[in-house]
Amino acid sequence: MSTLNFAKPKNAARAAEFVAFVTDKETEQVLKSYVLEQAMPHAYVATGNIDDAIAYLGKMDRSPQFLLIDLHGSVMPLSDLGRLAEVCEPSVQVIGIGDRNDVGLFRSLLKIGVRDYLVKPLTVELIKRTVNVSEGSVNQVMLARAGKTIAFAGTRGGVGVTTLALNVARHLAEDTHRRIAYVDLNLYGGSANSMLAMQSNNGLADVLQNVHRLDPQYVERTLVAKGSRLYMLSAELDYGIxxxxxxxxxxxxxxLLCDSFHYVILDVANSADPLANEAFDHASRVYLVADRSVHSTREAVRKLRFIEDRDNNPATSLLLNNVSISSAGKVEQADFAAALTRNVLYEVLYEPKAVSLAENLGEAPSAKTVSGFNQMIKRIASDLTGQRMPEEANVLSKFRLRKR
Incomplete structure (x- = not known):
């Protein structure tokens, strides 16, 4: 075989991209079958220990892309892999193979840069799940933990987006002990700061003007804290700037925010703004708030298409809010759902006083005066976190919410 270098010709190793040293014939045969099935050029599979691998790699002009090393018989595997690293380029993707199903060893190997550890006996299918030839990478054993970006948007102004989003953020921070970053995307002054009795420091404008200088410490300095777990990033630019x-x-x-917070809540002020477009591009979940007017119904159809017709395809839920006490001329909920060809997650009823008063005072709505509203917030938060509350007999719960 000219392209599958299973033998040890003098120059074959210098072109090898897939190299494996194993200590038993059974594993060697599995790896050869894998290489044949993948039609991998410039592969080298042989029996040998880690010393043989070090000697072999030391003669190569370039290190391979993938390196599989059998640790069977190695008394000090971490030390041996350290010696191996001295003859390898940093880009080499190393997979350890062994007989020990040892979690401690596995974690230690990951810490020193080994991409994965496979316990024998190996199979071709196991190797295929581990080595992604088409992408030239070893599939990650685990993804780095990162927070989720959640966008709240409205079909038109005044449908209660900030009221809903801010109270969900407050509940997640205070009652479920998550770290929350609330980003008000209205650069000219959204209502979120006044609802929290805070002043904007123009932090959002600052970070957007200095994108190429950003690091975690820079972003942290632009946040304004509301308690120990809720942080605001906003701007209040003068009109005309x-x-x-x-x-x-x-x-x-x-x-950067997702590296430090469980949830990043985006308050999308204007769906036509370039910031909104990028917000939807990076949101894992979108809540679209509408009311039962004809205009809002038509806009809901358009905005759902606008939000979901993108590569990240964010999961989108509809929240139907009654922003006035009058019911005359409103689109019926069944007609609303039929027009959008999907169900409404929740419908919220008009709240005449308590929520609005709490917003003007910069306080959280009182549990005594708006227990229904707070229960609604808990339900949305539970839907978001996946920790659903017990379902009531009524499929669609109706609670109270006043427009912002």
Missing amino acids: ANPYEKGGLARVLA
Whole structure:
């Protein structure tokens, strides 16, 4: 075989991209079958220990892309792999093979940079699940933990987006002990700060103007704390000042926030704004708030298509809010659902006083005066976290919410 270098010709190793040293013939045969099935050029599979691998790799002009090393018989595997690292380029993706189903060893190997550890006996299917030839990488054993980006948007102004989003954020921070970053995307002053009795420090404008200088400490300094777990990122630019948004800037900010917070709540002020478009591109979940007017129904159809017709395809839920006490001329809920060809997650009823009063005072709505509203917030939060509350007999729960 000219391309599958199972033998040890003098120059074959110098072109090898897939190299494996194993201590038994059974494992060697499995790896050869895998290489044949994948039609991998420039592969080298042989019996030998880690010393044989070190000697072999030391003669190569370039290190292989994939390196499988059998640790059977190694008394000090971490030390031996350290010696191996001295003859390998940092880009080499190393997979350890052994007989010990040892969690401690597995964790130690991951810490020193080994991509995975496979316990014998191996199978071709196991190797295929581990080595992704088409992407040239070893499939990750685990993904780094990161927070989720959640967007709240409305079909039109005044449907209660900030009221709903902010109270969900407050509940997640205070009652479920998550760290929450609330990002008000209205650069000219959204209502979230006044609802929390806070002043904006123009932090959002700052980070969007300095995208190329951002690091976790920089972003942390732009956040304003409300308690120990809820943080605000906002702006209040003077009218007439140019929008400082730079394409791709919000993505960088969200990536840094997701490294430090369980949830990043995006309050999307204007769906036509470039910031909103990027927010939807990076949201894992979107809540679209509508009312039962004809205009809102038509806009809901358009905005659902706008939000979901993108590569990340965020999961989207509808929240139907009654922003006035009058019922005359409203679209019936069944007609609303039929027009959108999907069900409404929750419908919320008009709240005449208590929520609005709490917002003006910068306080959380009282559990005594708006118990139904707070229960609604808990339900949305439970839907978001996946920890659902017990279902009531009525399929669609109706609670109270006043427009912002």
